[in-house]
Amino acid sequence: MWRFSPVEKISRIVESELNGSRLDASLSGVTTASASLDWIPNSDPRVGRAGLPEDRAVAAAWESAPDVLLVTISGEQSSEIVLTLSGLDRGPSAVHTLIAVAPHAVATLSVRYSGKIEACDVVEIVVGEGARCDVTFCVEETNDSVHVGAHFAQVGRDASLTHSLVVLSGGVVRLNPSAQLDCAGGSVQLLGLYTPGDHEHVEHHVYVNHDAPYTHSNVLFKGALRSSSSRAVWIGDVLIGEKAAGTDSYEQNRNLILRDGARADSIPNLEIETGDIVGAGHASATGKFDEEQLFYLQSRGIAEPEARMLVVRGFLNEVAQKLGAPSIAALVDSTLDRQFSEGISE
């Protein structure tokens, strides 16, 4: 669905000649786990297990990148592993990454995108049986960047995945995460945090497919729109299929509008095909500052701009506190400090 998207800007990238050659990729922070990087052809049977392209941008990435970067993680490590991709400033690019987490592995991984990026980007995450994986993607791109793509996750039996998308800046960022819960006992947490500024567009279409018994999903996306020209789009689809007895699912999106003129579209959808579930809920709210919260803080001597800043930080903290990768959590903290440092005037 493109009706909320800046199609012109996106088409310019999607329809251009995409450079799909291999990037410089490296892993750091690997201590007790074992992790490796390989390039495999996109015809490899391991590719496409977590999802197949459903829109033009993702199809373009799929077709234009003949080689897929395979990140394999096994063993247990709770500290953060950093995946660095260099060379994404080379002009319109296609990138395809497959993160394969071995059965019973424990891993925390982070990926950062910064600078000027024009890219169609596919990430597949396959979490093996009983594994626990936390992956955070952080975007801090320039105002003239266009970054579109999809993240497909497949969660194995009794495995759990926390997937976080943090968008601190970027001209057009349209990254759509999805999770296939097609093995019993699989659990996913999909998080999002975004603070679009002047003429910045952040868009996420989230899809969770409960297709096996006793699966669990929690989707939480929160955004603060900083400028009158900020734009956010969130569409959340949760499908609880016939086979998904015992499902527990909740999705929510909340937006805080800091300037008149900013616009956030938020559409949660829930489709349930079985009556035998533990819970299924969704919530969406977009609004300005809560005047009662501001009054409470001001009545304790805190001046209005600082009170507004505290309310915004508090609002975003609900997601920020859940980020698994410490380097991204620290970056979020310092960036939000900077973005809201002067306080927020009305």
Add this chain to the structure above:
Amino acid sequence: MSTLSIRDLHVSVDTDGGPREILRGVNLDLNSGETHAVMGPNGSGKSTLAYTISGHPRYIVTSGSITLDGEDVLAMSVDERARAGLFLAMQYPVEVPGITVSNFLRTAKTAVSGEAPALRTWVKEMRESMTNLRMDSTFAERNVNEGFSGGEKKRHEILQLELLRPRFAILDETDSGLDVDALKTVSEGVNRSLNSTDLGVLLITHYTRILRYIHPQHVHVIVAGRIVEEGGPELADRLENEGYDRFLQDAV
């Protein structure tokens, strides 16, 4: 010594049916070190008085004045009033998600005193006050008022009173919804502030039971937006026995 002085205060709120006058000429003087109880039935304007002193935007002052040692309180913003030494313990404190109690208290203390408190003494002071109010130490890391029980919210209000050390505190129905133990704990907190500083207290309440623990020198009865009777503690005793019926009949 400081004086908070309220003169001929008229206050309205906007309703769907147009502005409605709630306070119709309130006069009151509160000096440092004094405790005044403002008592009245539901809808008499007690909470309106509390929120108007604090500067809540919902309440519109149509005439009259509030001054603090001659300074025009009505010309001050909400936060300026707090920094001038006014404190409102709210009846329904709001949740502020994502901000921990400890962060909030330190930010507020820094705001009212104009400088950040020295870390070590501050933490000690906070712990002491929390222990006195029988608050668990994990409380400091919870988000402000989020998931607090009614009693926890009131303790948290009094914790702020103790730590921020205002010149005047308005306690808006701090007794409502508290069981006897919590009421005692909260009252002890108020009395500690009264004994250790030159605090003046405006105790707003419907019931007399909090007056067993906090002893006002002056009692004002407010009915239909006006103070209709004033006296010493004996007036509260009379209200305990007779209720507000006698005033309500007069008002009709």
